Amino acid sequence: MCRIAGLVNPLSTGTEKYKVKAMCDALRHGGPDDEGIYASNDGGVIFGHRRLSIIDLSANGHQPMSDTHDRAVITFNGEIYNYIDLKQELLTAGATFKTNSDTEVILQAYLKWNTSAFGKLRGMFAFALHDVISGDVYLVRDTAGIKPLYYHIEDKQLAFASEVKAFKAGDIAHANNHNWPVYLLAYGHLPEPYTTLQNVYSLPNGHYLHWQQSGAYSIKGYTTDKSYNRVNDKEEAKNGINATFRSAIKRQLIADAPIGVFLSGGVDSSLITLLAAKEVEQLKTVSIFFNEKQYDERAYQQAVLDKTKGDNFTYLVKQEEFEQNFAPIVKAMDMPTTDGINSWFISKYAREAGLKTVLSGIGGDELFGGYPSFDRIKYLSYLRKIPAGIMQLFNLAGSPGLKRLSYLSLEGDNADYLALRGLFSLNEISRLLNADQKEIEDILAGEGNSENLPYDKLKAAKLETGLYMQNQLLRDTDMMSMQHGLEVRVPFLDEDFAAYVESIDPHVRFADGNKQLLINSFNKLLPAAVWQRPKMGFTFPLQKWMAANKDICNADNYNSSFANKKIADFKAGKLHWARAFALYHTQKHV
16 A cells, blocks of 8 residues: 556656655655655656555565566555465466565566456556556556546646645646536535546546557556356345455455454444454454444444454544644645545554554445435436426525435436535535536536436445545545555455445345345344444534534635525534535635
């Protein structure tokens, strides 16, 4: 797990390494253990790397790394969980290795199988690879989009980095994307491929960018080489889920550095803890609790700990600590978001507990229907039949839920998502940003092409996975964990496990209520207290804490009377904290 950056076909000569070094310096928090710079003989390719040592902790794991014959060079962020199996296959085929790292396996896999090697990798990864023989460069991102990778192309120069801030640090891109406040007020995050910088984009998950020496490039998708037959039987599905998830946990525990689990007390983290405890004799877990009793999950955490052996590191988070760390937390965000505060704290504590790697339960809700949107989405099929002009009238509604329905005046899957999860309505955004509503509509209209899927739970899963999880949960977890030099792994997004779940017929996958198939697959393992509890999620008392925060509630931070009215509503308990936090980001920075 690391941070990467680089330049290909640099515009200027003599300063390329300095630019890449500056980019890497800005990313040091994500790779505190080592750094390296590679420059091709002709100076046309500069790779930078900041290392967080997880596998092969020796100096042999130094990056950027070349193969034994210097035919290819890589700078790699992530982990390849099946690298031992791939290495054995490559050794049998005649490949030679000089390290015990998973990084070198990627190089040899590419040299053996070319771009088809990408689909053989199981893990979370973002890497740049220079084919020294052809001169081509590849940027590659994992199929789930767990690891971030951003790029900028101008005048036949390609720049890339793990975080958006690196482009400014390297004097690559400075111009703001003036649309980002619109996206944030609508979504609570910036949807891919957009960032806060103009012409800096996120490489789509499951894709690679192929760059040729001429400056010509293409972006292509790839898929894993694993597939399953359609599963229509509930018992078969339960047995398959049980087996494939156990396998995912087992291979994601591979590490040469201390590893543990985030234990919140919900179904997903509890299940991961219990399965990991079967593989690790003395499992380390990290949990947090609050003085605010309605957020206290210790009883559920203890029900899991009673069935495991190991060390549990428990931390009390108080409002005072939130206040003390509020400014550093906001500064740590690579891009403005309404999420990530919980990840910042739990990652801080995990690192203080001596861990370098932890397993997280992200993905369980998206795969098995754990959100209210899975039940609400069916109503959109009826609302979509109402003329767009009438849907606009919902802008005038009183409740936020009804206001969101105004998004159904727009086309596309993203409009469906915003109708279910959007923060502010079209009219509210135009007033908050002092912009014409038609301008706001034009920015948001058509984002996310419609697949014309039925309004069922399978569509809800696609929306939650492709938008909320991809753009918010994964991005913010990566950013906040790496801020503390911590790697977070997500077994629910294991390629083979996710492929198996997606092979299950939706009528079986979402039968008997949200997440019930997952629970039933492990009903002999999960404590009843955990799966019978009301769903809460990994939540902080932010409604109370933010209402007392002087920065968020400071009228001088807002640019209009309408914005101040919203903040007044927030202080009076009439506005959700996520909406106030989004407003704070946009008004403070615009």
